[in-house]
Amino acid sequence: MAAIIIRRTWSRWSVQQRIFAVLLVALAATAIAAGISVSLAPARISFSVANATTSRIPVEGSPSLLNSFYNLTLVANNTSRRTKVRFAAVSAQIWYSATGYVLAEEVDAAAALPGWRSPRDVAGVAVWAEYGQYDEKANTAASNANKTGKELDAEKATEQDCRVVVEAKVRFKYGLAVTMPYNIRVSCLHVNFSSSANVSAVQCS
Template identity: 40%
Template sequence: MTTPLEVVPWMSRWSTKQYILAALLGMLAMVAVVAAISISLAPAHVALFVRDANITHANKTSQDGKQVLRFWYYNLTLVANNTSHRTAVSYGSLAVEIWRSETEWVPTEEVNTSAVLPGWLPPGNTSLVKFGVEGGQSNQETAPVKAQPPSSSTPAQGASGNAAVGNDSNAAAAGGVPKWPDCRVVVEAKVWFRFAGVPTLPYTVRVSCFPVNFLDGTTGPVNCTG
């Protein structure tokens, strides 16, 4: 005589560890849903500003020792303010362009964001990042001829052009000091936000800061808008 098989409900086959694991996965799913809803209802925001724009100079002797070359450098400080009340932010990259006209721009030197903006920055955090780039050079013995400034004083926000690093065509005769209208600073940042321990997908933030006058020295913050 064949003994009938006993049917055991599948739920009873679970161990205690499996029940705990299932409960934890359910809690994580609920946290992710709550975080997504909270971020969508109150989206995170990063405010960017430019301040302390200025020009510095350095003299270098040519390789043949017959000329003294005067270099000038653009310098600025980028202020990144996490204005969110509950969301942390992490920066993956920061790129800054200085537009001197509608078609002429220079990229600043790269910064190590993992060093200057490490980890997750808490809500309300304000961080300062310094950028700089060589703007050009002039011969102290034979100063460049003064040229007319660009026709437009408001460089295009997203115009396409080649990076021009070298002799500034608008250098003045006295001391090789560059002359141009107000510049536009374009900032592109890759950021992540995190709420309740759950990070979002990366966002690309691209904003424009105008007017920034390096020659006169823009000390006050210039708001960047996207």
């Protein structure tokens, strides 16, 4: 009879141990999942616009015709202390009015921002957008008569504030874990492409 009691006591204690072990495993799994979730939360990537200027380049075969361009440097700053970031695509729009904009040439992210960017990494990428054509020989009145409203508005924008909209598709990496792609869209306000106002970088939000 005593032996039976001992076996039953040991059996009950074994069940308690198993329950305790299961609880410990569950708590550990929850903690690990929470840690991964926090670590893989998207890092804050800060964008800014620097070196905003305009330029005119002669058209090949017609030196009196000049193509007009917006030029800027797009600065991407991975402010995370631990998370790496990889850029799959980067593009920009330059809004010179409430309804008018030009699309910048898409950035070759694989070449300009290759591989996984380290935490605290800051990278600058040259961006440009063509907004019109200028006839150097024609006088101002004749030249303006041949331009579209969009081209005239764009030229006026070189002396006033513009809005640069940046779009990026990125992945984040923490250790060996990699997130799904995230789409980021920010606006950079009060970007002035006139040389006299090109003083400091404009932060995006």
